[in-house]
Amino acid sequence: MDNRPNILFINTDQHSWDAISAYGNPFLHTPxxxxxxxxxxxxxxxxxxxxxxxxxxSSWATGLYTSETGVPFNxxxxxxxxxxxxxxxxxxxxxxxxxxxxxxPGRNVRDSFETLYYGKRDIGAGGAxxxxxxxxxxxxxxxxxxxxxxxxxxxxxYVDPHDICxxxxxxxxxxxxNPIEQGILTEDDLPPLxxxxxxxxxxxxxxxxxxxxxxxxxxxxxxxxxxxxxxLQSRYFKWNYYRFxxxxxxxxxxxxxxxxxxxxxxxxxxxxxxxxGEACGSHQMFQKFALYEESIRVPLIISCLGEGxxxxxxxxxxxxxxxxxxxxxxxxxxxxxxxxxxxQGTSLSPLVEGKCTKNWRDYVYIESNYxxxxxxxxxxxxxxxxxxxxxEDYIPPGPDIEQLGHAQLFDRxxxxxxxxxxxxxxxxxxxxxxxxxxLIKHESQLxxxxxxxxxxxxxxxxxxxxLLEYWEYGK
Numbered sequence: 001m002d003n004r005p006n007i008l009f010i011n012t013d014q015h016s017w018d019a020i021s022a023y024g025n026p027f028l029h030t031p032x033x034x035x036x037x038x039x040x041x042x043x044x045x046x047x048x049x050x051x052x053x054x055x056x057x058s059s060w061a062t063g064l065y066t067s068e069t070g071v072p073f074n075x076x077x078x079x080x081x082x083x084x085x086x087x088x089x090x091x092x093x094x095x096x097x098x099x100x101x102x103x104x105p106g107r108n109v110r111d112s113f114e115t116l117y118y119g120k121r122d123i124g125a126g127g128a129x130x131x132x133x134x135x136x137x138x139x140x141x142x143x144x145x146x147x148x149x150x151x152x153x154x155x156x157x158y159v160d161p162h163d164i165c166x167x168x169x170x171x172x173x174x175x176x177x178n179p180i181e182q183g184i185l186t187e188d189d190l191p192p193l194x195x196x197x198x199x200x201x202x203x204x205x206x207x208x209x210x211x212x213x214x215x216x217x218x219x220x221x222x223x224x225x226x227x228x229x230x231x232l233q234s235r236y237f238k239w240n241y242y243r244f245x246x247x248x249x250x251x252x253x254x255x256x257x258x259x260x261x262x263x264x265x266x267x268x269x270x271x272x273x274x275x276x277g278e279a280c281g282s283h284q285m286f287q288k289f290a291l292y293e294e295s296i297r298v299p300l301i302i303s304c305l306g307e308g309x310x311x312x313x314x315x316x317x318x319x320x321x322x323x324x325x326x327x328x329x330x331x332x333x334x335x336x337x338x339x340x341x342x343x344q345g346t347s348l349s350p351l352v353e354g355k356c357t358k359n360w361r362d363y364v365y366i367e368s369n370y371x372x373x374x375x376x377x378x379x380x381x382x383x384x385x386x387x388x389x390x391x392e393d394y395i396p397p398g399p400d401i402e403q404l405g406h407a408q409l410f411d412r413x414x415x416x417x418x419x420x421x422x423x424x425x426x427x428x429x430x431x432x433x434x435x436x437x438x439l440i441k442h443e444s445q446l447x448x449x450x451x452x453x454x455x456x457x458x459x460x461x462x463x464x465x466x467l468l469e470y471w472e473y474g475k
Contacts, residue, residue, distance in 0.1 A: 002093060002151055004336055005309055006268040009155040009327070010255070011060070012248050013053060013101060013162035014288060015274035017046065017297040019245045027191040028242035032253030033301070036272050040303025041315045041352050047364045047376065048276045049324040051288040051295040053125060053162075055367075056275040056324055057104050061085055063328030063343030065367060067396035067448045070106065070456075072370045074125075077106030077453045083340050085153075085328055086112030092337045095150050097142065100135035101157030106453075113155075116142050126166050128159035128247070136251045143258045153331065158251060161244030164278060165287060167237070172221040176233045190235040191242070194294075196417035197234075199283035202424055204406045205470050206372050206385040211289060217463055218289055218369075226286055238280045259305065266306030269334055273327065274298040283418070291374040291383045291408075292418055296366050302330075302352045309334075312354040320351055321364045321376070342447060365442050370460060371397060371467070375439055381418065382435035383408040387471055388464035394451045399443035405471070407432050 018025055022034035023042070049059040050066040058064075058071035061084040066072045070079040078084075084107060089096040098113035101123045109115060117138035123131050139156055146152060179185040203212070210217045214224055229237075252272075259265050275298070279285035282294045289295065300322060304311045325345035332339040333347035350357050363377035371386040385405040386397035397403060407423040409432055422428045451457060 002149065003267075004094075004151045005334055006151050006264050007153045007271070007331055007334060008259070008268055009153070009271045009273070009331070010158070010252060011101075011155065011272070012158050012160065012245075012274045014164065014276060014278045015161055015245065015248075015299060016277040016280065016294060017044070017274075017299050019161070019242065019278075020299055027239070028245055030245065030249040032249050032256055033272065033299070035253075035256060035305075036270060036301045036303040038314045039305050039311070040270070040301050041312050041317050041354075043300040043302075043317045043320065043322045043348075043351070045318065045321045045364075046273070046298050046300035047296050047321070047323055047366055048274075048298050049365075050367045051276040051290060052368070053275055054103050054105055057102070059324040060273075060275070060327050061104050061107070063325050063339060063345045065325060065344055065365070065446055067367055067398070068344075068446055070449065070451055071104065072367060072396055072451075073456075073459065075105070075459050076451065076456050078104055079449060080106070084112050085331060088332065088337060088340065089153050089335060092335065093150060094335060095148060095152045097152060097154040099138050099142070099154065099156050100131065101159050103157070116154075123157075123159070126159060126163055128161075128163040128244070132158050132160055132248060132251050136254050139255050140258050143255075143262055146264075151335070153335070156255065158248045160248035160251075161241060161278065164237075164241045164244050167240055167244075168219075168222045168226075168286060172225050176229065176236060178232055179236050179239075180232060185236075185239070187232070189239065190232070191238045193231060193234060194280065194282040194417075196282050196419050197284060198419070200408075200419055200421040202406075202421045203408060204372065204383060204385040205467060206369060206405070207290060209467055209470055210369055211285065217466060219287065222286065226284075234281045237286070241278060241280055256305065266304075266308035268304065268306070269309050269311075270301075270303045270305070271327065271330070272299065272301040272303065273324070275324075289369060291366060291368050291372055293381070293416075296374070296376075298324075302348060310353045312352065315354075317351055320357070320360050321362070322348060322351075323364050344446075363438070365439075367396075370463070373398070373439055373443075375435055375442070376412075379412060380431065380435065381408075381410045381412055382432070382439070384436065384439065388467045390468065392457075392461055392464055394457050394460060396448045396451070398446075398448065399440040401436055401440050404436060404439075407436070409435070
């Protein structure tokens with residue numbers, strides 16, 4: 001009999017790291033995610049590999065960074081020859097199942113997993129109101145009827161709280177109502193504006209062109225509408241966001257309640273993670289795509305509701321930097337499988353078990369929008385960009401120190417809300433150069449690959465042209 005554990009990977013979409021009541025947030029109630037925390041370890045230094053859905057999920061699936069996977073933005077395509085976690089598990093005797101959102105373009109989820117529910121039409125970016133409850137029902141049916149003696153891996157992809165994006169799209173032209181005037185809420189019910197609502201405008205060109213200018217490359221109609229909001233509208237937006245989080249928490253609760261009634265609860269490892277965060281008004285930003293903390297820092301809990309797996313419980317790991325590339329090797333480790341050669345992540349199992357670890361990484365590396373890069377360590381966050389190539393070769397840029405553009409540098413201890421960009425202060429010139437070199441050293445270890453497909457190439461060319469116009473003419 002195969003005694004390896006069952007593994008349940010529950011993931012949410014656009015879920016900020018602190019949107020959990022167990023972490024001290026008084027503006028929402030997440031009893032079921034709180035239950036996972038009480039029965040496991042929460043990693044408070046957990047970061048996505050890229051703050052957008054498909055890119056981040058490609059790292060979950062492969063243990064690679066997005067410049068390696070072929071999915072450095074939502075329109076990419078996973079390279080055909082890269083093994084995903086479903087294929088690796090199936091070849092090693094696991095039954096690998098998928099239910100809900102997948103969103104790894106270029107890889108048909110049905111070719112790598114046994115799918116419980118993936119919609120009559122493949123589940124895309126949004127639609128939690130349609131998909132999430134159906135996903136839960138399919139999981140419930142599976143958990144109550146699984147009789148096979150082989151261990152299972154089941155990944156459950158919930159859409160919420162991503163539907164906050166649909167809320168934004170719905171108000172591109174319509175005015176958000178004033179909830180106070182309408183008697184829906186009192187002002188005390190609304191979360192406050194974030195402390196970093198006002199921000200340092202000395203940002204990278206990539207960020208300004210993608211997310212600030214009126215004709216921004218990403219969701220320009222939303223950005224134009226948001227600029228007209230007053231304080232109450234911004235606070236009401238965040239109030240609504242927390243309701244979407246509570247909706248998905250309720251779905252998770254239904255799954256956990258059923259799991260507790262099964263015979264394999266004691267031997268099931270649960271991983272809870274989100275693909276990226278939600279800005280919720282910080283830096284006057286909404287959604288993701290940015291390299292600010294609110295977009296890249298994500299909740300990660302590894303838990304077991306029984307006693308069959310060694311997991312330190314009701315515990316915060318505040319010491320170790322962990323990344324989305326770590327999930328693949330962690331799953332392989334618990335499944336007693338050797339991961340493929342060349343993956344970037346490291347198994348989290350020693351940290352989950354509370355063991356002393358030597359030589360753990362002292363920083364995380366994040367990519368964004370093909371050209372954006374960040375390094376986060378104990379002392380600073382360093383954000384920079386690559387200037388687009390004049391003749392594009394469709395190989396994600398780097399390592400090339402001469403091609404780096406503007407920088408942002410934030411003191412993580414004295415400026416945790418990232419309000420003062422130190423990169424323009426001459427006193428910090430040597431520190432900026434140190435982080436530029438650190439970035440280049442990290443990127444020299446990556447297997448960045450040519451992106452062959454026409455649609456991603458078209459997007460890279462179009463965006464690169466716009467960015468070069470700003471670099472050359474300062475428009």
